[in-house]
Every structure is written in C-alpha cells, then in structure tokens.
Amino acid sequence: MNGLERIVIENGAQRGPSSVGIGAEFMYDTIIIGAGMSGLAAGIRLAHYDQRVCVLEKHWAVGGLNSFYRQGGRSYDVGLHAMTNFTPKGTRKGPLARLLRQLRFSWDDFSLAPQIGSTIAFPGIQLDFSNDFRLFEEEAARHFPKQVDGLRSMVGELVDYNDLGLGTTSGSAREFVSQHITDPLLVEMIFCPLLFYGGARERDMEFGQFCIMFRSIFLEGFARPLAGVRLILKRLVRKFKDVGGELRLKSGVDRIETNDNGHAECVILEDGTELTAKNVLSSAGWRETMRLCRAPDEHNESPAGQLSFIETISVLDREPKTFGHDRTIVFFNDSDKFCYEKPDSLIDVRSGVICSPNNFVYDDPLGESMIRITTLANYDHWNALDERQYQLAKFAAYDQTLESAVRFTPDFRNYVIDTDMFTPTTIQRFTGHENGAVYGAPDKRYDGTTHLDNVFVCGTDQGMLGIIGSIVSGITIANRHLFTT
Amino acid sequence: MTGDDIRIAVLEILGDIAPDEDLGELKDDVSFRDQLDMDSMDFLDIVMELRKRYRVQIPEEEYQQLASMTSTVAYLVPLMKDIEK
Secondary structure, three states, rough: OOOOOOOOOOOOOOOOOOOOOOOOOEEEEEEEEOOEEEHHHHHHHHHHOOOOOOEEEEOOOOOOOOOOEEOOOOOEEEEOOOOOOOOOOOOOOHHHHHHHHHHHHHHHHOEEEOOEEEEEOOOOOOEEEOOOOHHHHHHHHOOOOOHHHHHHHHHHHHHEEEEEEEEOOOEEHHHHHHHHOOOOHHHHHHHHHHHHHHHHOOOOOOOHHHHHHHHHHHHHEEEEEEEOOOHHHHHHHHHHOOOOOOEEEEOOOOEEEOOOOEEEEEEEEEEOOEEEEEEEEEEHHHHHHHHHHOOOHHHOOOOOOOOOOEEEEEEEOOHHHHHOOOOOOEEEOOOOOOOOOOOOOOOEEEEEEEOOOOEOOOOOOOOOOEEEEEEEEHHHHHOOOHHHHHHHHHHHHHHHHHHOOOOOOOOHHHHEEEEEOOOOOHHHHHOHHHHHOOOOOOOOOOOOOOOOOOEEEOOOOOOOOHHHHHHHHOOOOHHHHOOOO | OOOOHHHHHHHHHHHHHHOOOOOOOOOOOEEHHHHHHHHHHHHHHHHHHHHHOOOOOHHHHHHHHHHHHHHHHHHHHHHHHHHHH
C-alpha cells in the first residue's frame, strides 16, 4: 500500500468492511492505539460486540510494556516479573475473575502457576509473603508484634476500595498507612514492593493506587504462565482476531487530526495513511496522546513520569533452587529507609527486585534458568550516552547490580552463561513512555476521558497497573465510553 | 422461542461468560448474583449478548428483571416469542 489511503467517513456504518469503489476504503468504529495488554483487551470487547476495530501498533511485536523477544536462541520476557492479582481457579471475585468473564476466557487459558513465595529483605530483617496473606500477617506479627493490629485495621479499610479504579483516589498513601502502622521500618517494607511494582511518582503513591497495589500483591498474589507473558499476549491476539479485530503492526501513529468542535476526525499514520473512526482509544500514555492530538498546552500540563529502571537478565547453568535460592521475588533495600526516587546517577543499586522465573509452582520445569534484577535508573543519564559509552555503561551497571543483589541472595555469578540487559532508553523505545517511565505519568486519568469527545485513554496512564490491571483498564474504558448505542 | 428455548439460550450465554462454572447445578429461582457472584458488568454482558444474538433490546431500567433464571425467562418470553429458534 503506497501513498495516501483516503478512508471514507461513513457515520452509522456498524459492521463489515465498507468498501466503496476502488482501493481500500474503510471506516472503523474504534481505532485503538497500541497493541499492549489494555489495547488488545479493549479491542476484544468491542470487536466481540460487532464493532469494526483496528489496533495500531508502532512496533513489529505486540505487548508494549509487557513483551518478549528471542536472542541467541533464547526467549526473554520483558516487563513484569510476575503477574499480580492472582486468584486460584474457581474464585469469582477480583480483577482476574472479572477479566476472564469479560473476555470469555477460561481460567486454564492462562496456565498460571502460583509463586513459591517472596521476600522483602532489609538489613537484618526479612518478611516473607506468599499468595496466602496469613503468612505475611504472621511474619509482621513476629517482627513487629505491636503493629499487627494496625496492619489488620489497614487491610480492613482498603479491602473494600473500588477495584475498578474509578473512584476518588487522591490523597497520600503514606498518610493513610501511618494512621494504622506507626513503625517506620514496617511502613518502608510495605511500600518497597508496591512502589517497585507500580509507583508512578517518587516516594509516595495515591491512596487509590496503593489500595489496588496492596491487594494485587499481598491479598491476591503472584503467578506466571510457564511460557511467560507471551502466552497471555498470544491468547489476547488470537481472541482479538477470532472476534474479527484487525491488528496492524509497524503502524505508528503520527497524529490525530481534530476539528474546532473538540472532535477527532482521523488518525494519520507515520507513513501517511489516513484512517477514520468514530472513536479513538489511546493506550500511548496521557502526554503522548495529547501530543498526537496536537492538544493545546492547558491539556498537557501534568508532569511526565520520572521513574525508570534497568533490568539485568542472567541465564544460569542450573536452577536457582540447586544453590539454595527458592524465592520467587526478593525486594531488597540496604538501609532502613527506602528511597524510591529518580537517582542522580545512571542507576541506584541500594535497592532492587530479584526475580527468579523458575521459582513458580509449575507442573513441568522451566526449560531455562534465569534471574532478572531490576533497579532504579535515570533516563536522562542513559539517554545522554553515545553508543560506545552506552555499551560500557551497560556492562558496568550489570556488574554493580549483581554485586549489590547477591547481598540478599546466594551468589550465583559463577553460574551465569548468558546475559542481557535493558535500560530506560530501551523502555522508552518499546513503550513510547516519555523518560522511559515504566508506570507512566504521576497523575492518572481514571475516567479515561480527554478534552476531545471521541478520544479516550486506557492503559498505564488511566491508572490500572500490572498485566491484569492493564487488561481491566482496557475493558473498563471500552465498556464505559465506547459502547454508544 | 418458547420458555424452554429461552432458558437454553440464556444458559448458553452464561456458559460463554463464565466457562468455568458448572451450570448444571444452577437453581432457576435463586438469583445469579447469589449463585454466580455476578456483578453489574456481567448483567450488562447478558443484555448485550441478547441483543447481539437475538436483537432483543432491554432498557436499562429493566435490567433487574434478569435477576434469576425464572425471572429472566418470564421477562423474555413476550419479547422473544416471535423469534425463530
């Protein structure tokens, strides 16, 4: 397809390709920007109910923030270490059960294996937790006997918080927690996994985000498909195509053309192709979407996210359990205070997340042994490096990260047979998120609306987190705004 | 469609929405909410599936008629009696 494709606006067209004359002249009910978890989920909902839907993906691969690649004959996952929000088969409540019903999946379709158990490790103190919250309560009671009543009262309060993330959520999570828990060390230990797995702003979270994250990690839990994130993506793509959705890879959006009435008229791709749709749903991020709309500054004043990470991936010649490491995830921090901030240097190895994809309760062993370690990183510093400096910085960062992490795990460095690594600039490239901000902008847009009457946002900047959260985000915004009857 | 046909049609919809549920045990006079923990998003899906499959329009103020199988069938019989199975 060369040059411009003029796509006809045809209000009222509901389903079926509306070919008019020669050439490809289409009209969509909804164009979705980004084939990540949220965009694909929204696409499934809409296409299932007979909308003509097109998902546009800038890259050659789907997944966005949560993706996978092959290198040197090995498969690597990118994105989250584990799926949060895990609930066992037969559970009817919670985000996982909801998304399975909404997308018509059976629990078995995701082949989820629960975690063995995870640890929050601070100097001289470790709190273990698993997918059974009682373990965390016992651990807290053992190390912080005076705090356990406060922990219980806090859980009692956040358990009923609306899990669609559509309610009032502002307010400081640290203030909320400190009303219940008075020992600052326990507060830091609770915040450590939550911020690492979903903190879009430095040090603190919004109250609503805290509730969602606390439930997804401590009250529900971690799981992973044996085949990794790619299995979930594969299921979503297959379902989307089965219900008649159209997926266009390598189709980056250059801009969304708008008129003076606050209405988007068409989407222009980077190759000049022009597509029209009644509605546009963007998972590109808030500021990124505003830029695509060439929105006036007043709609784009909210700050960009600043928190980015590096991740080292070490392929090992033996299973972690064989050298005494059975933890699924270890969240470590080497002082009593956890500094969740954009570092002044390339990386901050004082804290981090050690994930062992092998340490889930699989029916069959994972073919490959791996340890992935994430630490905070500074996008600006990484972005300023030239190619040679960048390669050298990656080597140095890899070594520093492992040196720091093995203070909290058995030293596995002699078992490493292959490595890879990604940095904030990699994240920026694959997610499109400004500053490589994994969790997007600090201010979320829970209702999914924009200043344009037919442009909506879903995904990270709508406010839901994690794989399940992203999928629920796409479902929720599709249900709420895109089923106009 | 008769009441029995409609019951089967609704069971098919429920089976698609919740493939992990054993609907053989479903009690017709107990609410879906109590038996299957269905929430408002699920009820909306039943409404939308009925529209998609049978072109039946159900206004929002009448969603409460879909509380249980018995009430759903009773509500749908006049709306669907002229539909071919």
